[in-house]
Amino acid sequence: MNLEKLLTESRNPDTLDIDRLSTLDVVTKINSQDQLVPLAVSKVLPQIAQAVDWIVAAMDNGGRLFYLGAGTSGRLGILDASECPPTFGTPAELVQGLIAGGETAVFRAVEGAEDSLTLAAQDLTDRNLSPNDIVVGIAASGRTPYVIGGLSFANKTGCHTVALVCSPNSEMAVIADLTICVEAGPEVIMGSTRLKAGTAQKLVLNMLTTATMIRRGKVYSNLMVDVQATNKKLIERAKRIVSLATGATREQVEAAIEQAGGSAKVAIVMILAGLSAEEATVRLEHANGFVAKAIR
Numbered sequence: 001m002n003l004e005k006l007l008t009e010s011r012n013p014d015t016l017d018i019d020r021l022s023t024l025d026v027v028t029k030i031n032s033q034d035q036l037v038p039l040a041v042s043k044v045l046p047q048i049a050q051a052v053d054w055i056v057a058a059m060d061n062g063g064r065l066f067y068l069g070a071g072t073s074g075r076l077g078i079l080d081a082s083e084c085p086p087t088f089g090t091p092a093e094l095v096q097g098l099i100a101g102g103e104t105a106v107f108r109a110v111e112g113a114e115d116s117l118t119l120a121a122q123d124l125t126d127r128n129l130s131p132n133d134i135v136v137g138i139a140a141s142g143r144t145p146y147v148i149g150g151l152s153f154a155n156k157t158g159c160h161t162v163a164l165v166c167s168p169n170s171e172m173a174v175i176a177d178l179t180i181c182v183e184a185g186p187e188v189i190m191g192s193t194r195l196k197a198g199t200a201q202k203l204v205l206n207m208l209t210t211a212t213m214i215r216r217g218k219v220y221s222n223l224m225v226d227v228q229a230t231n232k233k234l235i236e237r238a239k240r241i242v243s244l245a246t247g248a249t250r251e252q253v254e255a256a257i258e259q260a261g262g263s264a265k266v267a268i269v270m271i272l273a274g275l276s277a278e279e280a281t282v283r284l285e286h287a288n289g290f291v292a293k294a295i296r
Helices: 023-034 036-042 045-060 071-088 119-126 145-157 171-175 196-215 232-246 250-259 264-273 277-286
Strands: 065-069 095-099 134-139 160-165 178-181
Touching: 023 036, 023 196, 036 045, 036 196, 045 065, 045 134, 045 160, 045 178, 045 196, 065 071, 065 119, 065 145, 065 196, 071 095, 071 134, 071 196, 095 119, 119 145, 134 145, 134 196, 145 160, 145 171, 160 171, 160 196, 171 178, 232 250, 232 264, 250 264, 264 277
Parallel strands: 065 095, 065 134, 134 160, 160 178
Antiparallel strands: none
């Protein structure tokens, strides 16, 4: 293993003195390096858009999105996947994050798990991976065996595969159908890829699922109309969403949401199109869930 050739494992010339700086200067250095990340992400927007189109097509065909990663990369995939159901009202199985070492590795390192070329294949097999699914492998270095093994297995299954990496010319790039390589540069602390690389991965994952859900009718204007109102905060958010979308009074909003069984999306169509809850539901089904189409 030759780490010195990896961009994420190189030494940052701008932070050589970071151990001798004041606290304010330390965090200033970290912040100045963090500001480089969005600029690096902006250079791979066409690749991100291509991945989104593939994810949308997979889901429209009954497929699922799987993230594969180890350590920080795996945890970020799990974080993004876990936020989809409450934000967009998706089934828990639609977006799934898999991490080397399983659930235990979410909270603490499982030694040696990421070095296995077969564990990811088994994890995907356990979830009945099909050709309709899409697999995104996440690894800052682009060389994590767990992810490489999973991408190779997914290729054999017939899935589209995507590599999200932070080092150019990676092993994962050779395997995946599409590579999103965010070159954010050396870390503030050499090799600590939970920093800039992790931030880059989070930004890209945000885009993948958010853009996908927008393309699948989960957003009306910039409102998360499929929000799941499962606690007091989200109940109030649902009411505010319906109010902003329709301009209706609070009393009208509350009545519509109640008749709609808690669905902000149905309530919006009811109010804007002058329909009953049942009629609004049917209209949404015919519009594939897009509010703008349903109210025309």
